[in-house]
Amino acid sequence: MSQNAARNLGPATALTCRECGETYDLGPRYACELCFGPLEVSYDHTGVTRETIESGPRNIWRYRGLLPVPSNVADTPNTEPGFTRLVRADNLAESLGLRSLWVKDDSGNPTHSFKDRVVAVALAAARELGFKVLACPSTGNLANAVAAAAARAGIRSAVFVPSDLERQKIITTAVYGGTFVTVDGNYDDVNRLASELAGEQEDWAFVNVNVRPYYAEGSKTIGYEIAEQLGWRLPEQIVIPIASGSQLTKIDKAFQEFIRLGLVEDRPYKIFGAQATGCSPVSAAFKAGHDVVQPVKPSTIAKSLAIGNPADGPYVLDAVRRTGGAIEDVSDEEVVDSIGLLARTEGIFGETAGGVTLGALRKLLSAGVLDPDAETVFINSGDGLKTLDAVAPVAKPSANIAPTLEAFRKAGLA
Amino acid sequence: MSQNAARNLGPATALTCRECGETYDLGPRYACELCFGPLEVSYDHTGVTRETIESGPRNIWRYRGLLPVPSNVADTPNTEPGFTRLVRADNLAESLGLRSLWVKDDSGNPTHSFKDRVVAVALAAARELGFKVLACPSTGNLANAVAAAAARAGIRSAVFVPSDLERQKIITTAVYGGTFVTVDGNYDDVNRLASELAGEQEDWAFVNVNVRPYYAEGSKTIGYEIAEQLGWRLPEQIVIPIASGSQLTKIDKAFQEFIRLGLVEDRPYKIFGAQATGCSPVSAAFKAGHDVVQPVKPSTIAKSLAIGNPADGPYVLDAVRRTGGAIEDVSDEEVVDSIGLLARTEGIFGETAGGVTLGALRKLLSAGVLDPDAETVFINSGDGLKTLDAVAPVAKPSANIAPTLEAFRKAGLA
Incomplete structure (x- = not known):
């Protein structure tokens, strides 16, 4: 002690x-x-009230009394993620036939994904635990978040990615400096190497490996923010993407904590999970009524969700079944279609993961599983700028013309 | 009346x-x-106090009492830009030998550039003026902002770009739907066509043409936020990128308004302007002691600043000279180097325009023009994700290895 x-x-x-x-x-x-x-x-968690939270900074550290971080965490240089917009999506709601819909838009984070939240908590805990280097295996968003957070904190980063990663993703991590290693192998190979290194490099904190219990707590802040931004109440339905499954279980944990602390009314909420069909082991287990999740080999454009053997799969099944929710999966075509629908109706350009989540919401609504009259929130966990290739085939200009009024008139665009 | x-x-x-x-x-x-x-x-501007501002929403509409918009503007669907982070840049300050340095990081806006601010104000004014379509000629950031804002507002957009625009920029605008026209010609041709269309399409608001007086006011919010976020005071020095020059003159206007309203102490501040050498007509005029700006043909990687005939050039010269500041320009190599420095020291991946601004700051500091002991702010007006090509040649991995501990050890990275 x-x-x-x-x-x-x-x-x-x-x-x-x-x-x-x-x-x-x-x-x-x-x-x-x-x-x-x-x-x-x-x-x-004694002493946490709406007032203590509201008097805090406009980032995740307003919830520091609910996280495994020092009370002065906000004073140490960090990327200050969180308190992203909860956008009332009336245009989208109308097009879907929903009464009340909100998008929690986590593309507003410093490196434009929810990973900034978990990395910030991992960094704060890692410092207290005596680690000197912030590390991770990753295929994208996490690499960006770790490299940026370490740069801002003035410590070393060590990021490991598969060597066949797209050039764009290489650039967006390399720009922050730090140690950045491409590894000849797939993500599983990189992950295994990271686990081995975590056992050998004593002062390296692999955020998603040896400090994972702390790291994962950062996702609770999505749930806290939704409840606070709704005016200190829980939504009736929430749709959450599933990769490892950690984000979903931690949002559930956040809601439970807020109820227990008396910060929100204790009323029922349903949690729905979303996967891409090309990597849908948890959805498959849910539909089959299984308690265990059978690993799969991912094949989907939603690469940030492409975890074939999700660590928190069983706990996702528990939370979804306990709350009376469901899990659905959608094809890559449905993902692209939903990215476009969100952009056209609300001006939000989401990542493929956001397309998966909205796609699942639509499918659950059509099937009568989601209640169109219940207040609903869904998560856009990342930014479309990072997954441009997914929408390239469909995001095209209306017309190409000569630079004259006559050409404009002929094109019939007036 | x-x-x-x-x-x-x-x-x-x-x-x-x-x-x-x-x-x-x-x-x-x-x-x-x-x-x-x-x-x-x-x-x-009667009736605007610190209290009325602080009780407003956490976006540009907290300053609605200082903008040409209706008092209920925040209730109409919009992208809610602004109140981006003012980041205390101690690592960067230390590496440069500055006492106190801040980055105003406008990459945190909804479409990741300061253009969301001006477009939001233009949209609000355009509605009141009876326009039905939100339009613009653009080569990038403005196109994104207009298309997204119109989608969110549920109105039509009409965006005109040169047809040789990079594929990435086509995608990031096309995804929002709306009318999106590629034009066979350079930006000047597109701009001319837009001016002609503005005269012909009576209900089209070209944000940067026929509603430009309202649009430009949106940039004042950058100045308001800096003063408020510093704790209701002005910085002693501020470095601002120059494209049309409007952003610089409007930040000056914002500071003057805050002084006149008694919201901040009336103390001297110096305004510094930044251009890329490949498009530096205002810097050239400043250095030559001229009052007029000689147009140039732009050739620089900082495309968001590449306006060869800047409309507000003379007013920029006035503001810089009146406050005792200066204007500097930097090479494309210096731009890339400064993007990297900002990323490595503060975890902020800025656009080329941000690299121009930090590059100019460094050059002015080396020349003894900027005071290293005076509190300094510089603007990062956009996001590095939109200008990846600029840093691609230098943002590279440290090493490529086989997925084994032995390969890791041999690489000498421990």
């Missing part, structure tokens, strides 16, 4: 195994020594 | 010629009928 006290992780009190309930001191652990189950941060 | 009353443009009272002082009723005008000088919005 004295070690915990020296490690200033705010309200965090212990790490607890999600499977067997064994507890551990706060430290650089991520798996249970008894059953190999994933570890989760436990808290003492 | 009754016509003005019907047009609810908030505190705006008239349009005034910058050259001869002739005044006009508020309407869809942009040039003086007597001398062809540009028209500027005049106001009655």
Whole structure:
């Protein structure tokens, strides 16, 4: 416990195994020594009120009393992610026949995806745990977020990506400096190498490996913000993309915490999950009524969701079934169509993951699973600027003309 | 006047010629009928206090009492730009030998450039003036902003771009729907066609042509935000990119308004302008001691600043000379180097325009023109994701390895 006290992780009190309930001191652990189950941060959340939150900064640190970070976390240089827009989507709602719809638009984060949230929490915890380097295996958004956060914090980053990654994604990470290694192999190979390195490089914090319990808590802030931005209440329905499944389970955790703390009314909400059909192991398990998730080999344009063996799959199934929700998956064509629909109706250019989520929402609505009269929120977790190739075949000009009034008139565009 | 009353443009009272002082009723005008000088919005700004501003929304509409927009502007669907981060750049300051440095990071806007601000104001004014279509000639950021804002507002957009525009920029505008025309010609040809169309299509508001006086006012919000975010005071030095020159003159106008309204202390500030050497007509005029700006043919990677005949050039010279500032220009190599420096020190990936501005800041500092002990702000007006090609030659991985610990060790990266 004295070690915990020296490690200033705010309200965090212990790490607890999600499977067997064994507890551990706060430290650089991520798996249970008894059953190999994933570890989760436990808290003492006394003293958090709407007022303490509202008086905080306009970023995720307004919720620092609910995260495993020091109370002075906002004073240390960081990218200040969060408090992204919750956009009332009346045009989109009308086109879909929904009564009340909101988009939580996380493309507004510093490197334009929700990953800035989890990385900021991982960085703060990693510092307290004595790590010196911020590292990760990634195929895109996480690489950007880690390299940027480390640059801003003035520490070293070490990012590992598959060597066949698109040139654009190489540039957007390399520009931040730091150690940036391309690895001859697929993402699974890179991930395995990162796990091996995490065991060997004692002062390297691989955000999504050896500090994962802290990192994952950052996704709770999406849930907190939605509830606060709705005026301190929970939506009746929420649609969330599933990659590892962590974002979905943490938004559920956030809602439960807010209820327990009396910050919002305790009323039912339903959680819906969204996957691309080309990587839909959790959707398949949900539809088959299974409790376990069968790994798959991903093949979809929604690369930020392409995790074939999602670590939190079983917990996603629990949360969705407990709340009376459902999980749906959509084809790549439906993804592209939904990116376009969101852009045309609300002026928001979402990533493929956003297209997956809106696509699933539409499919669930058509099937009568989503209630058109219940207030609904869906997550756009990233930015269309990072996945231009997906919409290139359909996002085209109306006409090409000569630079004259006559050419304009002939084109019939007036 | 009754016509003005019907047009609810908030505190705006008239349009005034910058050259001869002739005044006009508020309407869809942009040039003086007597001398062809540009028209500027005049106001009655009574009743604006720190408190009225602070109680407003966290976007540009908190300053609605200082803009030509209706008082209920925030209730109409819009992209809600502004209140972007003012980032304290201690790492960068230390590397440059500056005492206190801030970056106003406008890449955080909805379509990731400051253009969302001016377009939002143009849209609000255009509605009041009875226009039905939001239009523009553009080569990039403005096209994105207009198409997105119109989509969100549920009105039609009409965007005109040169047909040789990069494929990426075509996609990022086309995705929002609307009328999107590629024109066989250079930007000057497109601009000329837009001016002709503005005379012919009575209900089309070309934001940067026939509603330009309203549109340009949107840039004042950058100045307001900097002063408010510094704790209601002006910086001692500010470095601003120059394209048309409008952004620089409007930030100056914002500071002057805040002083006149007693919202900040009246103390001296110096304004510095930044151009790319490949398009530096205003810098050349400043250095030569001229009052007029000689047009040039642009050739620079900083395409968002590549306006060879800047409309507000003379007014930029006035503001810079009046405040005791200076104007500098930098090579494309310096632009790329400064984009990298900003990314590596602060985790902010700026557009080429941001590289121009930081590059000019560095050059002015080296020359002893900028005071290293005075508090300094510079503007990053856009997002590096939109100008990837500029940094592609230098933003490269540290190493490529096989997926093994041994390969990692051999690479000497531990």
